[in-house]
Each structure stands twice: as structure tokens, then as C-alpha cells.
Amino acid sequence: MAEFSLTELVPDVFAAFGGVCNRGIIAAEGSVVVIDSGISPAEALPLREAAQQKTASGNIILFNTHEHLDHTFGNEVFQQDTIIAQAAVRNVLATNGAKQLADIKQNPQMAEKIGDIHITLPNVVFDQQLTLFAGPTEIQLIRVGPAHSQGDAIAWLPQQRILFAGDMLFNTLVPAMPPGGNSLQWIHSLTYIESLGAEHVIPGHGPIEPPEALGALKNWLKTARSRVAALLDTGADRETVLAQVGAAMQTDFPRGAENRMPMAIGQIYADIVRERSAS
Numbered sequence: 001m002a003e004f005s006l007t008e009l010v011p012d013v014f015a016a017f018g019g020v021c022n023r024g025i026i027a028a029e030g031s032v033v034v035i036d037s038g039i040s041p042a043e044a045l046p047l048r049e050a051a052q053q054k055t056a057s058g059n060i061i062l063f064n065t066h067e068h069l070d071h072t073f074g075n076e077v078f079q080q081d082t083i084i085a086q087a088a089v090r091n092v093l094a095t096n097g098a099k100q101l102a103d104i105k106q107n108p109q110m111a112e113k114i115g116d117i118h119i120t121l122p123n124v125v126f127d128q129q130l131t132l133f134a135g136p137t138e139i140q141l142i143r144v145g146p147a148h149s150q151g152d153a154i155a156w157l158p159q160q161r162i163l164f165a166g167d168m169l170f171n172t173l174v175p176a177m178p179p180g181g182n183s184l185q186w187i188h189s190l191t192y193i194e195s196l197g198a199e200h201v202i203p204g205h206g207p208i209e210p211p212e213a214l215g216a217l218k219n220w221l222k223t224a225r226s227r228v229a230a231l232l233d234t235g236a237d238r239e240t241v242l243a244q245v246g247a248a249m250q251t252d253f254p255r256g257a258e259n260r261m262p263m264a265i266g267q268i269y270a271d272i273v274r275e276r277s278a279s
């Protein structure tokens with residue numbers, strides 16, 4: 001595991017690196033808000049210690065950007081704190097968290113990495129939006145899912161123009177698209193997120209991105225969707241769609257993470273088939 005480290009983006013706002021996902025700390029005048037806990041208690045521990053050092057009262061608020069295990073399975077370390085998320089995050093973890101844990105533990109390396117955990121649910125949930133303050137710093141939690149997952153929400157700091165994007169943004173153009181998301185809503189949400197005018201964007205994984213990365217991912221999703229739709233119009237079957245669109249996307253957007261391609265195109269295929277059967 002990489003070493004835990006904090007990067008101060010502007011005074012009081014830190015990106016936390018060294019975990020499977022990127023995390024954050026916003027601390028001002030003794031109040032602290034933490035963005036995402038990590039994949040395990042071991043990963044969450046140095047993050048909470050760093051947060052605790054920044055609060056006079058000991059009050060810590062954790063925000064989960066979405067329900068995926070690499071962002072929430074460290075929640076246990078924050079169990080005496082307030083844990084906030086969009087409502088679907090709690091629902092999905094409550095109904096499906098144990099299965100996620102059992103599935104990931106099939107992989108011996110991951111089982112060792114995660115260790116023994118108690119799935120710890122958010123204890124405050126919101127529907128569309130909730131605003132927090134760390135001292136004078138405003139932190140808007142805004143629902144943008146279902147997109148990458150069911151419960152996606154961003155943390156937007158309008159004064160600092162900093163966006164914690166969760167997995168709405170990836171450091172490669174091929175996004176992780178496990179079941180539960182929605183590629184069409186993802187495109188709509190990226191348009192909304194672009195309109196915020198962020199200067200610093202912290203993606204869920206990988207290095208800090210320029211704001212233009214939001215438009216690049218939107219373009220990728222739009223192109224993949226139109227290619228899948230065009231092939232569906234010709235009556236192509238799922239296997240053909242995955243192979244042909246996967247190859248075309250790799251040629252036109254050659255930027256790594258090709259291993260994610262079948263899942264991404266498969267999710268887009270399922271989305272478009274569902275949209276067509278509903279209309």
C-alpha cells in the first residue's frame with residue numbers, strides 16, 4: 001500500500017492520497033469534513049488520525065461520495081462520527097454490502113488487504129442536496145447519480161472552486177461502469193458539473209485532473225453510446241456490440257485501462273436496451 005499523504009490544495013483543503021481511492025479533508029476553525037473513508041479500516045485509520053489532529057472538539061463528519069466498497073469499507077473507523085451520504089448509498093450498503101464483501105473476499109489478495117470489517121452505514125442521508133460548513137468553508141453535497149453508481153454525489157466548494165468528484169471522474173478515459181449506474185444520467189450530470197466552473201478537480205482515482213477532463217469523459221461516454229446505438233439499429237447482438245465498439249473506442253481514445261472496456265460497453269448496451277424498451 002502506498003504511503004498515506006495529504007496535499008494542501010488551498011488553505012484548509014487537502015486531497016488525501018495513498019489509498020485505493022482518493023480522499024479528502026476540509027478543516028477550518030476546528031471543524032472537519034472528510035471525503036470518503038477508503039477500502040478498509042487500515043486504510044481509514046491514518047486519514048481519521050489526520051482529521052482528528054485538525055479538530056479542537058473532536059467532531060468529525062465523513063461524507064461518502066458513493067456506495068462502492070473502496071470508498072466506504074473504511075467507515076468503521078468513523079463509527080462514532082457523523083457519516084453522510086446520498087440515500088441510495090445507505091440502501092445499497094444495507095441490502096448488498098455483505099454480498100460485496102463476500103465477493104471481494106473470494107480474491108485472497110483483496111481478503112488480506114481488507115481484513116475483518118463491519119460494514120458501517122451512513123447515519124445521515126439526503127435526497128438531492130445538503131450543505132455543510134467547516135468554519136467559513138461551504139461544502140455543497142450534490143446528488144449526481146445514478147451515474148457511476150446509484151448513490152453518486154459530489155462535494156463542491158464554491159468559494160475555493162474545488163470539486164471532489166468521487167468516481168464521476170476517472171484518471172483514464174475508460175470509466176469503471178459496474179452494474180447499478182446509468183450512462184445517460186452520467187452524461188447529463190457531467191454537463192451540470194462542468195457548469196459549476198471548478199478550478200481543481202479531484203477524481204475518485206488517480207492524480208488531480210484539469211477541469212477539461214470532465215468534458216473528455218463526457219465525450220467518451222457520448223461516443224460510446226452513439227456507437228452502441230448505431231450497432232443496435234443494425235440488429236447486432238451483444239457480443240458483436242462489445243467487440244466492435246470496444247475496438248473502435250480503443251483506437252479513437254487510446255489512454256489506458258482497456259481492461260475496463262468490456263464492462264463499460266456492456267453497461268452502456270444494457271442502458272440503451274432498457275431505455276428503448278421503456279419508450
Ligand SMILES: [Zn+2]
Nearest residue numbers: 068148149167
Ligand atoms: Zn466507484
